[in-house]
Amino acid sequence: MDELTPSPASVLPQGLDALQNLLGEEWEVTIQPEQTPLLHEGDKGWDAVVRITSRHDSIFTELLVDARDHITPKDVAARIGSTALLVRRVNHYTRLMVFAPWISPKTQEELRRRQIAYLDLTGNVSLRVSRPAIVIHTQGADRAPARHRPTSAKPMLTGPRAGRLVRLLVDAMPPYRATELAKYSGLSLPYVSRLLDALEDQLLIRRDGKVVTTVDWQELLRTRASHLDLMRQTNPQGLLAPNGVQPVLDRLVKRGGFIAGGEVLVTGSYAARPIAPVAVGGQLMLYVMPDPEHPRAVAKELGLVPVPEAADVLLLQAPDLSVLQRPRRFDRYWQVGLSQLVLDCLSGPGRMPAEGEKVIEFMAAEERHWRADDVARLSTDGGPGLF
Template sequence: MLRILRNMADSDNKLIREGVRGLRARLPPGWQVGELPFEQALLSVDALAELRAPDGRTGVLALEARARVEPRDVAALVSRTEALRSTRTLVLLAPYLSKLTQERLREAQVGYLDLTGNVRLVVSTPGLYIEAEGAREDPERSGRPALSMRGAKARRVARALIDRKVPPGVRELATLTHVDAGYVSRVLALLDKEALITRVGHGRMESVDWPGLLRYCAQQAPLESRGEARTYLEPRGLSALVGRLVKSDERYALTGGLASEVFAPTAPVRLATVWVRDVIEAAKRLGLRPAESGANVLFIEPDDEGVFEGAIQRDGVWYVAPSQAAMDLLTSPGRGPAEGEELIRWMQENEEKWRR
């Protein structure tokens, strides 16, 4: 039984009860979560609980219940509970925590548990580590349309923010991206909520967490969800494909590993990923064979031509901008995600070479 330590709404009491029940279900055999005397309460959190190991060693969990938590809320939570975290393990309980919120909590070394099964708890004394994955999307949001980075217009706004050293204002973003200013404002409100931009004064942008924004866009809109993708075989190898693309009149831009190789080379590239205006026609003109297995070419016809924005030409070959390549790699097959993170590291160390 867990004692609630201060006046709370019934919904918060219920959330703590359900959260502790979920924690008990995750504990190894012999571990327990028990009640603490009221006089030990710290009024800066919603509840305290004792964690007891099979050998009798104990630790204290400071539980905070929130009906809804956005990534931008994490910093305030950490600041408010800083004093108690030196002696107690802070655990946030919520109905649902987004992937980005979970990442912010991990970075801040705050434990969490949501009612869909997303759990992370690290306790030094007694030693305990629990991590599990639950729902990737909020079950309560089904049926309610919500703005996200799945939309092509939203991704255009994101790319404009990522690629520029000085964050543009709403009107400038609208002009740069050919997107209505009202929609731009909604995108910025979403990114503010997700703690991916910092605003000062009357909403003016001060900074952009561009690595976080790249990962967020990739997570919300995986590569092959952004257009029509087909796989092909080029039996003469990737260099032959690139050579024919250069001589063709196709609208194309290499992405994935071939684009990353220009900036942050890693392992040899085995799959050519290419944005083309018309997949079927391009494959036909280039003489590629459709292939489901053993393919070495992935052609994608984009749902929005924003993928070509900022493309660069090297030795006659067109490549997507580094930000587009990183976004594409993070959800590409094989070693793509690792190559994407390597490219982001290069981008962080060489901002002057790609940000305008």
């Protein structure tokens, strides 16, 4: 076993040490021999029975500890959740507790929802026992440290290819198959299949056989955005509009979103404001084509002047042409699609994440208007629109 992927056998003693340190010297944490198994031999859902005893009055409680080298929300929703339910039915005072090198925020949420205690080696801990009274809740790493990242053949939600598939899953209602998603995203079928497996592990999608039946599009956007940094991935160029931002917008409207022979779309605060006003002001962010010459040509045609600071316009180079797919017309000008707008806002600076959450609220209320009812209706040119 690679040192970067601890085995359950090594996670258990490390977790016990961490639990003992959290409880302090007034408590004793020990592994107990199992006298009467709750389940038939071979069906156990735990690795050890751990007793926590008060050194003051000898009152104790027992935990059934399931030590794992990796855990996903899907694991919790499946066998772990079933085991916890059975344990509670057999003995109301015994709790199931999961130990792992690292537990993601979404997995923690799923564990808490099912009243399952947990501890990871980065400091994420949740334990609540009524007798003796023990309540522990601490926060550790919200991203897996390198030493705790499991090796996996499944791709992550990083990079432009993942962005293409995420937007397709959000913009079109299921059902659909991996073959359809590969066709309309331009991605290889093996890549799409592996990423769908990873998304299902995180409960971001659900499938019936090979058919995607449900997409948790709100959490999918948040999860994808957590892997992004708008200001690092778009090579922004700061510019000054000598006559103010409004003439720039007027020019975009007049030219229908095409400047210097390429597409230019509004994103960020100016794109969010018509549907989710949070605050006034902010920089005008414009996506330009992923071509080194296009930003310079756009700046010249719009009369923008490069400045080292205090820019009121930012030209962002689209890291992939999929960023520019399915644009929408809001107010008077063309801007990125709603799913792309959320990704940009949630991964942007300042108040932009709050704007992104407001856009999600708007999308949830108007889902039947912006979301296509068939993936085949989506194309690189657009899709069903709101305005």
